[in-house]
Amino acid sequence: MARYLIAGAGGYVGSRLAERLLQAGHSVRGLVRNTDSDTVQRLAALGMSVWEGDLTKPESLVGVANGIERVYNLTTAPLLDLHLVQRVFVEGNRNLIAACSRSRTVSAYLFTGNVASYGDRGDTWLTEDSTVMPNHPLGHIMVEAEQAMLDLIRVHHFPAMLLRVASIYGPGRDFIDAVQANTVPLIGNGRNFLSHIHIDDLIDVLDLLAIEGQPGAVYNVADDEPTRARDFYGEIHERLGLEPPQFFSKAMALAAGMDPSVVGMASASVRLSNQRITQELGLSLRYPSFRVWLDERLHGTPSEELALSVAI
Numbered sequence: 001m002a003r004y005l006i007a008g009a010g011g012y013v014g015s016r017l018a019e020r021l022l023q024a025g026h027s028v029r030g031l032v033r034n035t036d037s038d039t040v041q042r043l044a045a046l047g048m049s050v051w052e053g054d055l056t057k058p059e060s061l062v063g064v065a066n067g068i069e070r071v072y073n074l075t076t077a078p079l080l081d082l083h084l085v086q087r088v089f090v091e092g093n094r095n096l097i098a099a100c101s102r103s104r105t106v107s108a109y110l111f112t113g114n115v116a117s118y119g120d121r122g123d124t125w126l127t128e129d130s131t132v133m134p135n136h137p138l139g140h141i142m143v144e145a146e147q148a149m150l151d152l153i154r155v156h157h158f159p160a161m162l163l164r165v166a167s168i169y170g171p172g173r174d175f176i177d178a179v180q181a182n183t184v185p186l187i188g189n190g191r192n193f194l195s196h197i198h199i200d201d202l203i204d205v206l207d208l209l210a211i212e213g214q215p216g217a218v219y220n221v222a223d224d225e226p227t228r229a230r231d232f233y234g235e236i237h238e239r240l241g242l243e244p245p246q247f248f249s250k251a252m253a254l255a256a257g258m259d260p261s262v263v264g265m266a267s268a269s270v271r272l273s274n275q276r277i278t279q280e281l282g283l284s285l286r287y288p289s290f291r292v293w294l295d296e297r298l299h300g301t302p303s304e305e306l307a308l309s310v311a312i
């Protein structure tokens with residue numbers, strides 16, 4: 001049995017990871033802002049100890065990592081509030097690392113960033129050694145957060161790992177539902193590569209890296225098959241019996257008042273290589289391609305029936 005701390009234990013990823021670790025018999029402390037949420041209450045009933053805290057308030061973190069061996073920082077803030085995003089990713093991460101350094105028991109610390117730091121990179125395969133080239137406000141914040149963390153690793157030999165996580169999907173957060181609800185920002189020329197990871201695979205990666213990951217290392221977390229946006233959404237539309245997707249230019253999206261980071265993220269080409277997690281760690285993914293999920297979700301449902309449910 002190991003002792004874990006999860007910051008953001010009430011979130012989409014955090015709650016699923018907490019459940020997995022509790023089921024495996026580990027001790028889990030969940031750092032949350034809202035102790036009353038149904039999710040947190042459910043995890044507490046499963047045995048999670050709840051720590052009320054806020055990463056941007058260092059005084060709420062005193063002692064949070066005492067006796068803890070492995071730490072996940074799975075917090076994030078709404079993309080449209082960049083000031084808060086900056087506070088959570090840069091200051092918040094630094095505050096949690098400081099609290100963990102003081103405890104002297106932490107042997108692994110994982111921070112889940114995203115792929116905005118890579119920028120818009122065309123057809124190039126992006127490995128962890130590729131240079132970062134942010135091209136929108138969120139990307140610049142991510143680089144600042146990454147750099148602050150990498151400096152702490154270098155100067156203080158803090159055993160942290162940086163994960164650049166692709167777009168997460170799975171039950172309750174599904175691109176099929178998003179297409180049906182017409183909420184997908186289809187921006188750019190459609191030739192850009194999109195990288196994804198299924199939540200079950202992400203949980204496997206988080207579990208494995210805390211034990212076998214290299215302190216100081218960067219890990220891309222994505223499936224085997226980055227796909228051009230027009231092919232990705234084209235296939236979903238076709239399977240749902242819908243007309244092919246229509247993309248809007250970046251200029252049109254910006255002129256319509258869309259947030260530059262949203263436009264930047266939606267239109268960027270990020271062809272993420274997952275060789276480090278699959279080859280170095282020997283991980284085999286349950287969802288190597290989004291098509292496995294498409295088949296699982298849509299299996300046996302005639303497309304006319306789906307088209308009808310979309311129309312309704």
Ligand SMILES: NC(=O)c1ccc[n+]([C@@H]2O[C@H](COP(=O)([O-])OP(=O)(O)OC[C@H]3O[C@@H](n4cnc5c(N)ncnc54)[C@H](OP(=O)(O)O)[C@@H]3O)[C@@H](O)[C@H]2O)c1
Pocket residue numbers: 007008009010011012013014031032033034053054055056073074075076077088092112113114115165166167168169
């Ligand atoms: N979703 C994606 O596609 C995606 C892609 C790449 C990387 N990631 C990364 O994956 C991680 C997990 O994402 P997610 O989708 O699970 O996010 P989520 O569902 O929005 O959960 C984020 C959690 O962070 C907590 N939080 C926010 N600010 C905090 C603060 N100042 N102090 C303490 N807790 C705070 C929130 O608590 P409250 O409940 O109190 O608000 C929430 O429970 C994040 O680090 C995110 O950046 C996500």
